[in-house]
Structure formats: structure tokens, C-alpha cells
């Protein structure tokens with residue numbers, strides 16, 4: 204089994220869920236931990252640690268990448284000092300935060316196989332609970348966050364029971380404003396609403412091409428709620444998650460808009 208920071212694997216071992224592993228392969232000595240702003244995308248190496256990501260110049264005070272910075276504020280420092288972005292995606296755990304932020308940013312996941320490298324749209328990475336679309340022998344080497352027009356911002360928010368717990372629900376959004384017209388919106392909800400993150404396609408359609416107003420934000424948030432069918436678990440009921448979908452989608456959209464310096 205591959206190991207990045209080992210923080211997720213540790214939890215599985217502690218619960219007796221990993222019993223048939225012969226070898227652990229530490230990826231952290233490979234030269235795949237750089238964070239580099241390339242011309243057309245931000246490159247985050249698979250073994251870049253959360254601590255390094257959240258303090259990087261391309262994340263701090265960057266309104267496009269802000270959702271990633273937001274997601275990094277939630278885990279405790281001990282975890283941030285070890286956890287890697289590759290491990291975060293590779294675990295395919297629907298309760299985690301950074302994958303939702305990266306989904307709202309249309310990230311591309313670069314994987315290396317025995318003979319070839321290939322790129323996967325992050326939306327195609329998550330297949331089902333704890334299962335992703337990597338083939339045997341493949342591992343994540345890099346995450347690419349494509350550039351967007353200058354007047355684009357993103358945000359991420361998490362609803363949690365306490366500061367050390369996984370999400371009851373989380374939400375990320377991204378939008379571009381052109382003369383107050385909303386372009387290319389993205390809205391994702393995760394944190395246990397389903398076995399994989401949920402894209403709020405219908406809510407995005409409500410916003411696309413419309414002039415910005417509180418009414419249209421309200422309408423999109425309502426449509427996100429109307430079209431989601433969350434799970435119940437020990438953290439929250441499906442009904443509560445459904446109601447909070449409207450609240451968190453709205454808050455996330457308003458935060459992205461605020462980052463563009465626009466008043467609604």
C-alpha cells in the first residue's frame with residue numbers, strides 16, 4: 204500500500220480495517236512535492252503537505268485558489284504537517300475537505316502508471332465510497348489547478364460537530380463576474396452527502412449568464428437543496444444535511460462574490 208502522510212491509513216489501521224497489507228511504500232522521498240505556479244495552471248505535487256500548501260504564495264491572498272486555502276484551515280496542525288494532497292485524493296473518502304475545493308476549481312489529477320502518465324479530470328476520479336478510478340499500479344503525482352479569468356474567485360466552507368471531526372457537510376463554489384454577469388459557476392457539496400462528492404448542476408444552470416443579485420443566489424441555493432438526496436449517519440440526518448445544503452451553498456457563493464469585491 205502506498206503511503207503519503209499516513210494520517211488516513213493510521214485511522215484505518217486503528218479501526219482494524221487494514222489487515223492484508225504486506226508492504227507500505229513511502230512516496231515522500233520522491234521528487235513530487237513541489238508547488239509551482241506555471242503559466243496556465245498551479246501545480247501541486249502529490250506529496251506536498253497541507254502546511255506547505257496553505258502557506259504557499261499561490262494560495263495565500265489568491266482569490267481564485269482561495270477555496271484550497273479555506274479547506275486547509277480545518278484539520279489540526281499535527282495532521283497538516285503530515286497529510287499530503289495525493290493521500291487526501293487517493294483515500295477517496297467522501298468526508299474530506301480539499302477534494303471539494305479542488306472539484307470547484309476543475310482540477311486535473313496527473314497519475315503515473317507502470318509505463319505511462321495520464322491526466323484525469325478530478326470529477327472522474329471518485330467512483331464510490333473509498334474507491335477511485337486509479338488502475339492497479341497507478342499513483343497520483345501532481346494536481347493541476349487551471350488558470351481562470353482574472354475576475355474569478357472561489358471559496359470553501361465546512362459544517363462540523365467539533366474542530367477535530369470530519370464534515371457533516373461541506374461546500375465549495377467558484378464563479379467569474381463579467382460586468383456583474385455570472386459566468387462559468389461551479390458548486391460542489393460533500394462531507395457525507397453521498398458516497399462521492401455531489402456537483403450541483405441545476406444550481407449552476409440557475410446562475411449561468413445571469414446578472415448578480417441576492418435573488419439569484421437564493422434561487423440557486425434553493426435549487427441545490429431541492430436536487431440533493433443526502434445520506435443519514437451518526438453525525439446528521441439526511442433532512443438536516445438537505446436543509447444545510449441551501450445554507451452552505453448560499454454562504455459559499457456569497458464568500459466567493461465578496462472576494463471579488465462586489466456587493467450584492
Ligand SMILES: Cc1cc2nc3c(=O)[nH]c(=O)nc-3n(C[C@H](O)[C@H](O)[C@H](O)COP(=O)(O)OP(=O)(O)OC[C@H]3O[C@@H](n4cnc5c(N)ncnc54)[C@H](O)[C@@H]3O)c2cc1C
Pocket residue numbers: 204205206207208209210211212213214230249250277278279282285286287288289290291292293294298299300301341342343344366367368369
Ligand atoms: C485527527 C484528524 C483530523 C482530520 N481533520 C480533517 C479535516 O478537518 N478535514 C479534512 O479534509 N481532513 C481531515 N482529516 C483527514 C486528512 O485530510 C487525511 O487523513 C489526509 O488528507 C490523508 O493524506 P495522507 O497523505 O496522510 O494519506 P495516507 O494516509 O498516506 O494515504 C491515504 C490513502 O491514499 C493512498 N495514497 C497516498 N498517496 C497516494 C498517491 N500519491 N497516489 C495514490 N494514492 C495515494 C494510500 O494508499 C491510502 O489508501 C483528518 C485526519 C485526522 C487523523
